[in-house]
Amino acid sequence: MDSPKLPPHDGAVVCVVDMHTGGEPLRIIVSGYPEVLGATILDKRRYTQEHLDHLRKLLMFEPRGHYDMYGALLTQSEIAEADFGVLFMHNEGYSTMCGHAVIALGRFAVDYGLVKNPTSPETQINIHCPCGLVKAFVEYSNGKTGAVRFQSVPAFVFSTDVKVTVPGYGEITVDISYGGALYAFVNAERFGINVSKSRTRDLVDVATAVTNAVKSQVKLHHPVSEDLAFLYGTILTDGKDAFSDEPSTNICVFADAQVDRSPTGSGVTARIALQYHKGLIPLNQTRSFKSGTTGAVFTGKAVQETVCGNFKAVIVEVGGHAFYSGVASFTLENEDTLKNGFLLR
Template structure:
């Protein structure tokens, strides 16, 4: 039976490629977005937030997306060495870094011809994220792409052993670390929970309460830009921070109570930086990080000491696998009262 590509309609059309990395979705926008204005990647991020946010809602929220959808909008970079620039979209707004997206984009960039002459056994792709330039390395052989590793922007422990008053839980001690975005870290055991076994709702409630407490009680800053000085979320861990050959598990809750299905690439970056700061991991010592949601695994390695302003920092290599899940064309019919997207609470 033959069907037309798209039924007759009146409204805009947006095309996407969907991927996932360790179970965490990534919706890469191919067409339908107007040109994004701005001289820098951070200026472009502000422009989209102020002028094109309705399109984020269309693609991330229901009925085309869901509470935990994640997106990538490719833009021009002002850096000569960048192969592409990217803005990250989620249920609340726009992130500054996303490791699972970088892993997926490493494959996408090669497969979709954004890198004109891919090389074997790896092809390097320089991806300009709002936090800075991230170098991705995609396995490539016989015309096929594979696993992707990336080198982070300088990652550092922002503050350790910070006491905050968390509504419903009392005083809780957290660490705060930066891996392209700022995260609070705390063991799930402090809430009587287990990141591998507890109900997701219980973990989300605890992590959200921690995020709200840190945002209201801790002054955050970043030495490069104020655009980077915000808490992105809270990562609950299994408390196994000392180095081990066994994977250590965590679950990230970010934005508006959004749950990362993967081990969280920027979260792994920040957690490695935190463990290095505490002397729990050495340079070039690789750890495995497991998602408490899906069991998927990333590896993380501190490969180089560096600085970020006054902070002692490290460059972290994170490695994982991404897979394609489909392609789609979405419409916005002019007479659809829910065409702009909605978030189901």
């Protein structure tokens, strides 16, 4: 059977390429969006929040997506060295950084001709994320793309040993670190759960409780922009922070209790910054991090010291693999009362 033609529909058709990195989905929007206005990438993020959020819901929510869907909208960048800009979207809104998406977008950019004349053994892709410029390096040989590594924006520790009161658990100590987005880190064993064996629902409930506690009790800030000064989520770890050749396992719960299937690229960035800050790893020592949900592994290492405002920071390199899962053209009918999407909670 030939590919089916578009069904009866009203309005624009939105076309996407779907990928996943370590099991975490990425829906890359390739056509059908109106122009995103704004002089800077953060302006474009705000414009999309204020004027185009119905399209996020259309693509992320059911029936076209699901509670844990993730998306990327390519846009123009004001930075001359950037190959393109990107806005990230999820069940709650718009992130400032997404490592699993950068890994997937690296392959996509080469395979779909967003960069001219790719080079072997690696092709560099400069991706302007809302948090800043991220440099991705895509394995490329004989016309085929492979693994991707990226170098982060300056990653830093916001604060360590922060005490917050979590309902049902009392006083909990967390670390807060930035890897393009701010995360709270805490050992899952403090709550009597295991990141690899416990029910996902139990992990989500704990992580969400920690996130809510930090948001309500800790004043966050960022030296570059207040648009970056928000807690994206909580990462529960197995507590194995001292260096080991064995992967350390974690699970990230972000946005509105959304579960990352991958080890979380920006989370690995923030966790490497935290371990470097604590003297647990030196520069250029590679660690492996495993997803508690899929078992997928990312690598990470601090490659350079730098600063971000008054914070001592590091550039972190994260590596992983992304794969294609399909393409789709999404339509809607005006008579459909559920056309704009819905979520089951």
